[in-house]
Amino acid sequence: MGGDHGPPVVIPAVVRAVATLPAEVRFLLHGDEAVIAAALAKHPGIAARCEIRHAERVIAMDEKPAQALRRGKGTSMWNAVEAVRDGQAVAALSAGNTGALNGISKLILRMCVEVDRPALVASIPTPRGVTTFLDVGANIDCDAERLVEFAIMGEAFHRAAHGTVKPTVGLLNVGSEEMKGHEEVREAHRILRAGHLDLDFHGFVEGDDITKGTVDVVVTDGFTGNVAMKAMEGAARFMSTELRNALSSGPMAVLGYLLARPALLKFRERMSPTPAAPFLGLNGIVVKCHGGASDRDFAMAIRLAVDLARSDFSAEIERNMRRLPDALAEPAPVAAAGAIAPQKPPPKEPMSDERAT
Amino acid sequence: MGGDHGPPVVIPAVVRAVATLPAEVRFLLHGDEAVIAAALAKHPGIAARCEIRHAERVIAMDEKPAQALRRGKGTSMWNAVEAVRDGQAVAALSAGNTGALNGISKLILRMCVEVDRPALVASIPTPRGVTTFLDVGANIDCDAERLVEFAIMGEAFHRAAHGTVKPTVGLLNVGSEEMKGHEEVREAHRILRAGHLDLDFHGFVEGDDITKGTVDVVVTDGFTGNVAMKAMEGAARFMSTELRNALSSGPMAVLGYLLARPALLKFRERMSPTPAAPFLGLNGIVVKCHGGASDRDFAMAIRLAVDLARSDFSAEIERNMRRLPDALAEPAPVAAAGAIAPQKPPPKEPMSDERAT
Secondary structure, eight states: OOTTTOHHHHHHHHHHHHTTSOTTOOEEEEEOHHHHHHHHHTOGGGGGGEEEEEOSBOOOTTOOHHHHHHHOTTBHHHHHHHHHHTTSOSEEEEOSOHHHHHHHHHHHHOBSSSSSSOEEEEEEEETTEEEEEEOSSSOSSOOHHHHHHHHHHHHHHHHHHHOOSSOEEEEEOSSSSTTOSOHHHHHHHHHHHTOOSSSEEEEEEOTTHHHHTSSSEEEOOHHHHHHHHHHHHHHHHHHHHHHHHHTTSSHHHHHHHHHHHHHHHHHHHHHSOOSEEEEESBSSEEEEEOTTOOHHHHHHHHHHHHHHHHSSHHHHHHHHHHHHHHHHSOOOOGGGTTSOOOOOOOOOOOOOSOOOO | OOTTTOHHHHHHHHHHHHTTSOTTOOEEEEEOHHHHHHHHHTOGGGGGGEEEEEOSBOOOTTOOHHHHHHHOTTBHHHHHHHHHHTTSOSEEEEOSOHHHHHHHHHHHHOBSSSSSSOEEEEEEEETTEEEEEEOSSSOSSOOHHHHHHHHHHHHHHHHHHHOOSSOEEEEEOSSSSTTOSOHHHHHHHHHHHTOOSSSEEEEEEOTTHHHHTSSSEEEOOHHHHHHHHHHHHHHHHHHHHHHHHHTTSSHHHHHHHHHHHHHHHHHHHHHSOOSEEEEESBSSEEEEEOTTOOHHHHHHHHHHHHHHHHSSHHHHHHHHHHHHHHHHSOOOOGGGTTSOOOOOOOOOOOOOSOOOO
16 A cells, blocks of 8 residues: 555556566555455456455555554554564565554564664665665664674675675775774674674775675665765766756757667666665565555565565574674684683774774 | 876966966975976966975875874975965965875864864765765764864855855754754754854755755764765766766767767766865865866865965854854753853753664
8 A cells, every 4th residue: 555656556566576476476465455456456367366455544654653653553564564474475565654664564573683673775786786785774873793783684685686696795984994994893894804604705895885886785884874875866866967957958969868868768777776675684574665666666676575585585694693693702712712711802903093084 | 296297287277276366376386396397497477476395205195194194294295284384375285195184284283173183075066056065084983072063164164165155054864853863963963953153054964965955064974974975976986987888889879979978078077076175173274186186176276275265264163163162061051040050961862763764
């Protein structure tokens, strides 16, 4: 029911998606039965793969997350996530209210990692493919351990979504040298560098590496990630507007635009952001599609959810999470190996004045 | 002597700049006398306004800031900043090593505010003009007071550089509501909102507001600022490359490109970053021009330095800095007005789970 359009987009998206999905993939459609049935009637071909689950209420797009949590029970969004918890569905999908979906998912499914809230992932186009960028806004204050958890989850997600066997992981910083950045990123760097985790850690990366594709997964805290993602979106939007203005600034420019139009449309398509993103860190798969999604966008979100459900990514996250306690501990001194010694806090790295230049 | 080109760019830049500058503006040219004199010989018209100050050594572009500080004395960069301290020059300009210039400026001129190091400013093009964005990399860990100092300095700089009588100031955050973001930005918001400072505070802004031009000055810590600026640069560079690829992808696209070329060149010019930026927070004016600057870029840097020197911006910063202690204190309870009461720490704002959505 969510998003700007509801069933008139979701049903055609299911039609698109089933064309390329295995026959066993089936759909539970949560929401107003009459509305969904009417939309479904136009596409008899998919009726056998869909089951309507009536819900009396929906969560509004502009509802505050706290309010959505209080009065969410019995809404279509709530029921969709509950179906994942109860094993009736392998993934929940929504184009509805992001904050409400994040909060309801956390409440119903619970977190499988220590981070406060499910992490938000952005998929950013690059010359090499796509950069997985997280957290882009859910967890504002992150210590080193949270950043390492993002690395674990982002790496497993990237493999599941893009088929890369061994995605490379970078930690966002203001420079590539080890003594740069604040304490949290330097400590996370040390943990990831120690090699206890099963992932290909590249080291620090900088803001422009996100669109360069230097690594497959770029990890940062939710504050920096949200600001960086919106800053990039803003820059891209501003450039598009200025480009449009330039190409309508005179008869020759307009003629040039008309001739180059097919190439420019392909360019625009390539620059457009991925319409769907998972919430990472939950005991279950929840995929958020953006509110203004077209049926094509929502079909991509369905395929992403299916890819995740058919992948090993939850088990991979769990495996690396079990290695985390070892990675957090400093390498034990040789003399103490095997002996039960009191835990000493890790020595602080020397402070340096050489941070960013 | 600095930058990728040295005197062959700096001298023609002086020629360009003097054409529009008042007759009393004169230049001290620090560096290798023979090289500078040779470049100057080609432009006899400006000889009367230039004085060569010989320096035996220069600081290399790739020299570590710490090393540059140790062995910097007597280099052309050192002498240029020292001339400001000694009142022989009103501003120092360099296209050389950024980290070295920042460190040497701090050492010689000293800070006029509490921030650790001179703040780096970026000037970002917007549909409305230019956004002043700081700190973009010098100060990694910033408490609320540091953020407020950036607001004070950025506001005064924007007025001096762009002539805006009352620039608006926004604080970068992950949402516009007061309970969002980490403690430092919420506390800085409270201080700026309290109204003791003489500046037009707009409230929180988000990453995409930087290129929207929502406010004239966007304030953030050096970590977030550096990442956001580089992320925007990366996004812009990626889009330019993809656009170039699209416009060379076939005969029609190429023909279109050729017809639209003048418009596209204007577009590129408009999107190109401002070549010069001041270091803010020093007792004196130091302007950094980017290393690959052309004579046109360096002439813009000269004009910026002159604009700053002729403005009131240092006095304005000082005036607002004197108001800061009042702004930092909570509004005094009525009963205690006029009485000498022990300072109580300001009450913490209630923590909220509703951060970013």
